[in-house]
Amino acid sequence: MTSSVHVGLIGVGLMGHGIAQSLLRQGHRLSYLDHPGNQPCDDLQTAGATPLETPRDVASAAELVILCVTGTPQVESVLFDPQGVLEGLKPEQIVVDCSTAIPSSTQAIEARVREAGGRFVDAAMTRTPKEAAEGRLNLIVGADKALFDELTPLFSAFAEHITHGGPVGAGHTLKLLHNFVSLGFTAVLAEASAASQRAGIDNSVLLEVLGNGGGGGVVLERLRPYLVDADPSGFRFSLSNSLKDVGYYHSMSKDLGASRQMGQAVHQLYADIVAEGNGERLLPELISLLADASTQRGD
Structure with missing residues (x-):
């Protein structure tokens, strides 16, 4: 896959929109599912993308299908429901699941995809919508090595770092491990920041101390704009999606028989916050929610 590919994209949300921009910028053709959950797509259509009505239409039109939806139920729906991808799947067509x-x-x-004559790859993403739009995502791919090698040139259109995690399922396993670490760090830093604020310490001083010590790193830098300017856009990920991901990690670790004491604590924190009606708020806002006396826990 070194030349232009006709890609069918299902899920033009914050991440999917960036992937679409990057694919078009690199000369690939694009059809996408017209869906109320999409970001505005006028720019994509101006660049030549075509909206289609059903997942079946997307699969029928494209050479390869990329799924960029919320999670397992949505993947199953767009693949297997009436007028789903499988109804339009062509022999040996590849389905790439980036969710x-x-x-x-x-x-x-x-x-199920293999039984229908297709090929399936999990290519989980890390980083943010900003990197998606810049073509600088991280991809963690579950596929046999030959198929991974076949897809790498296409993945390079929207990803900077592309890791072969192992066979199918390895991409999603590594993504859940990554997100548990990232969201766990976020929970720890948010709770520490909330305690710091209640102690009357200036946020800039806390950032200096953490940044010069063991608290420094990517997660702290994503929270920095919120601590400095109350700007949550450095980590554009909702608390409801955070709960979903740590919930998936909890399910996976249970399936594996792995230790999950920390996972249970992190999951409970996000579950409590979302249950209070904060699911649509962005991840950095967890700091303020924990600093509010009305949301204190663990007494």
Whole structure:
């Protein structure tokens, strides 16, 4: 896949829109599912993208289909529901799942796609919508090595770092491990920041101390704009999606029989915050929610 590919994209949200921009910028053709959950797509259509009405239409029109939806239920829906991708799937056509999903379900989904004559790859993403629009995502791919090598040139259109994690399911496994670490760090830093504020310490001083010590790193830098200017856009990820991801990690670790004491604590924190009606708020706002006396826990 070194020349222009006709890609069918299902899921033009914050991440999917950036992937679409990057694919078009690199000369690939694009059809996408017209859906109320999409970001505004006028710019994509101006660049030559074509909206289509059903997942079946997307699969029928494209050479390869990329899914960039919320999670396992949405992946199953767009693939297997009436007028889904499988109804339009062509022999040997590749379906690339860039969503966050439960690995055991991913393996079952791959089997159904293979039985229908297609090929399935999980290519989980990390980084943010900003990097997606810049073509600088990280991809963690679950596929056999030959298929990984076949897809790498296409992935390079929207990803900077592309890691072969292993067979199908490995991409989603590694993504859940990554997100648990990232969201766990966020929870720890948010709770520490909330305690710091209640102690009357200036946020700039806390940032200096953490940044010069063991608290420094990517997560702190994503929270920095909120601590400095109350700007949550440095980490454009909702608390409801955070809960989904740590919930998926909790399910996976249970399936594996792995230790999950920290996972349970992190999951409970996000579950409590979302249950209070904060699901649509962005991740950095967790700091203020925890600093509010009305949301204190663990007494």
